[in-house]
Amino acid sequence: MPKVVYGGQSYESAGKSVLECLTAQGVSIPSSCHSGLCQTCMMRAVSGAVPAKAQAGLKDALVAQNYFLACTCYPEQDIEAVLAADGLDKQQAMVTKVEYLNADILGIRLKPSQPFEYRAGQFINFFKDADTVRCYSLASVPGIDDELSLHVRKVPGGQVSGWMFESLKAGDAITISEAAGDCFYLAGKPEQNILLVGTGSGLAPLYGIIRDALRNGHKGKISLYHGSYNTEGLYLVDELRKLAQAHANFSYVPCVSEGAAPQGYAYGMVLDVALEGHPDLSGWRVFLCGNPDMVKAAQQQTFLAGASMGEIFADPFG
Amino acid sequence: MSLYDEIGGEAAINAAVDVFYRKVLKDDRIKHYFDGLDMVKQAAKQKAFLTLALGGPNNYTGEDMRKGHAHLKGLNDSHFDAVMENLGATLTELNVPGHLIAQAAAIAESTRKDVLNR
CATH class of the missing domain: 3.10.20.30 (Beta-grasp domain)
Known part of the structure; x- marks a missing residue:
């Protein structure tokens, strides 16, 4: 050995x-x-x-x-x-806003100290200190948002999320890495339909990708399914409904998997609801993010529903 | 011209992986062997297998094939036959000429002893 x-x-x-x-x-x-x-x-x-x-x-x-x-x-x-020192370049950033998006998810806005290049949907490393680091997907879009934004879920016993929920505040100076990852919107096929399925804070990169696609004048359907146990687990509901009203090709289905679904919400596991709405995904582009078991199942089921392997993008970080 | 070039090289393989792997995952005879596996990693292996079968650049070692299948309980000729059938159906669906399908099948057949650990 x-x-x-x-x-x-x-x-x-x-x-x-x-x-x-x-x-x-x-x-x-x-x-x-x-x-x-x-x-x-x-x-x-x-x-x-x-x-x-x-x-x-x-x-x-x-x-x-x-x-x-x-x-x-x-x-x-x-x-x-x-x-070795980290593979991704690091830089300082200033926390400009910390807000609750729901009881368990924080929205954090950051202003990098230097020009910051990224694509909506990519992730950054966020350093609590030199040895304690977590990856978070970006929810912001270059060209729309002046600052970077992250959605951070409170992980039970989580060293970094716990610290953020307890003590991170506007004005703090923190260290982040440059952006990386290949789960983002690529212009070039404006007529292609896009399915996005996420749970919990997995909405973050999807929220960026959707707005990036719309900003690029995407013509095909953009269909988002966001799931949680109940309505309290969802967030940005009003913003997404408004976005759907403003763009005929964008649809938004919030899903709850426990209890009864109120008016305007679908009942069921988010992946099941999405596949029921779109049983044939031939030619579609697919973005998945959130609970790892959901993502794994979704990779297989959207593929079996006809999406090409090369057109299925999974973001590993919620 | 090699079989690989005649079929259309890597672009053709990429198209074939989707069709082939979808057939495999829907095949009741063998799909249980793929339960819970990481699909992206599996797809890379399916691509390597198709590249081999279609005479493309590969570093095939029977050893990897043996190791990769040794833990699969009850694996026998009927499962290997099912994969061969899916391979043939894939190439037919992609309009690969019959004589090239026969060549690919012969190469794929040569892995049977490694897959079934004989």
């Missing part, structure tokens, strides 16, 4: 990723998404070969220097690694 050497100690990889292997031994490695996306757990190999998969998404210059992502690195031979 290949060994992982870190900090002068040697560990059996035993089929685990470098990140799993080290954290299982009590070694603390900053990490967040565990999916090879956020680049928080980036390390550099000082000896041994790095599997190509562990370098997916890294900039060429980093690949050339043997940087890799610990969470997707399954060593095939002994590897000696050191911690």
Whole structure:
């Protein structure tokens, strides 16, 4: 079995990723998404070969220097690694507004200290401190919103969300990364129909993508289904209803899965409601975000309903 | 001209993956083997398999194929036949000429011993 050497100690990889292997031994490695996306757990190999998969998404210059992502690195031979600075550039930002969108979701607005390039639907890393970081999708749209906005769900026992709910306030200076991720609207097929399905704070990137598509003059249907247990779990309901009134091609169906649905809401699991409304998704573009089990099921079911694999975009962060 | 080029290279494979994998996931004989799997990772494997079958650039090792299927309980010829059938139906649906389908089927058939661990 290949060994992982870190900090002068040697560990059996035993089929685990470098990140799993080290954290299982009590070694603390900053990490967040565990999916090879956020680049928080980036390390550099000082000896041994790095599997190509562990370098997916890294900039060429980093690949050339043997940087890799610990969470997707399954060593095939002994590897000696050191911690690396983050793969994504960081910058300071100022919190300009913190508001409750509902009882469990905070809307946070940020003003970056330097020009900030991004696409609606991408995510950023948000640092509580150097080692404590979480990924959040952007709900804002360049060209519409002056500031960045995030929707943060209160995670029970969550270190970062707990801190935000308790003490984050306008005027605070915080650190964020540049934006990354490939779940965003691409102009170029204005007639294509778009289905968006989200739960909870998974609405954030979808809210950005929808407004970006409308701003780009998208002509095809844009159909949003947003689900929660009950109406209290939903938010931006009025804004989305107004958006639907203003744009004939945009429709919005808020869904509740428990109890009875009041007028104007659909009853059922959001994915079921969406597929009932759109049983044939041939040629559609699909965006999914929220509860990981919902997203996983939705990837398969929208594909079986006819959407092309390459047209199904899942945002991993709610 | 190779089989791969004749079919249309990577663009053709990408089109074929959608059709093929959709058939596999709807096939009552084999779909339970795909329950709960990460679809994106699975699709990458299906693409690798189709690329191999269609004579494209691949680094096929029987070892990977053996490892990838060793844990699947009760896997037998009937399941492999079902996949072969879906492959043939996919290529037919994409209007691939019969003699090329036969070539692809022959390459795919050569993985049977690895998939079924013989």
